[in-house]
Amino acid sequence: MNPIEKYNTRVDQSHSLLCVGLDSDIKYIPRQFRDDPFPQFAFNRWVIEETHHYVSAYKPNMAYYEARGDRGLAELKMTIDYLQERHPQILTICDAKRADIGTINAAYIESIFDWLGFDAVTLHPYLGKQAIQPFLDRADKASVIICRTSAPGSNDIQDVKVDGRPLWQYL
Known part of the structure; x- marks a missing residue:
C-alpha cells in the first residue's frame, strides 16, 4: 500500500484528519521523562499511546532531534521503529522542509526514507521543480509540499503577486 492509500485508509478507520506533531524539544519535555535514558523517545511513546486511536499521522520535526546530535537522531529512529512495529497503519511524516540539489537530495532521501523509515517528508518548493523531483520520484513514499505557512513574517x-495571484496559490 502506498502512503496515500495508507493515509486514506487510516482516515477512514480513525474518522479523523488529526496529525500529531512530535516536536519533542528536550527543554520542554515534562520532568517525568527527562530522567529516562531516552527522554525524547519515552515522551514520544507516551504521546503515541495516548493519541493513536484518534490520529491519521504523526509528524516529528527533525530540528528537535538533530539539535541533540547522535542521541537525538537515535531517539527519532527509535520513535519511527516503534510506530512501524506497534502502529504500522499510521502514516509517518518527517517534518524536515527539505529540497536542495543533486547529491544533497540523494543523501536526504537515503536518510529520511531508507534509514529512518518515514512514509513521507515535508518539502519547500522555492528551489524549483528539480529540487523536489527526486523526492517525487520515490513512488513508494509521499511528499508534502509546503506552499503556505503561518510562520511569522511568511506573508x-x-x-x-505572481500573475495576479499570491505566490502560495501559484505554487
Whole structure:
C-alpha cells in the first residue's frame, strides 16, 4: 500500500484528519521523562499511546532531534521503529522542509526514507521543480509540499503577486 492509500485508509478507520506533531524539544519535555535514558523517545511513546486511536499521522520535526546530535537522531529512529512495529497503519511524516540539489537530495532521501523509515517528508518548493523531483520520484513514499505557512513574517514572501495571484496559490 502506498502512503496515500495508507493515509486514506487510516482516515477512514480513525474518522479523523488529526496529525500529531512530535516536536519533542528536550527543554520542554515534562520532568517525568527527562530522567529516562531516552527522554525524547519515552515522551514520544507516551504521546503515541495516548493519541493513536484518534490520529491519521504523526509528524516529528527533525530540528528537535538533530539539535541533540547522535542521541537525538537515535531517539527519532527509535520513535519511527516503534510506530512501524506497534502502529504500522499510521502514516509517518518527517517534518524536515527539505529540497536542495543533486547529491544533497540523494543523501536526504537515503536518510529520511531508507534509514529512518518515514512514509513521507515535508518539502519547500522555492528551489524549483528539480529540487523536489527526486523526492517525487520515490513512488513508494509521499511528499508534502509546503506552499503556505503561518510562520511569522511568511506573508512577506508567500503573498507576493505572481500573475495576479499570491505566490502560495501559484505554487
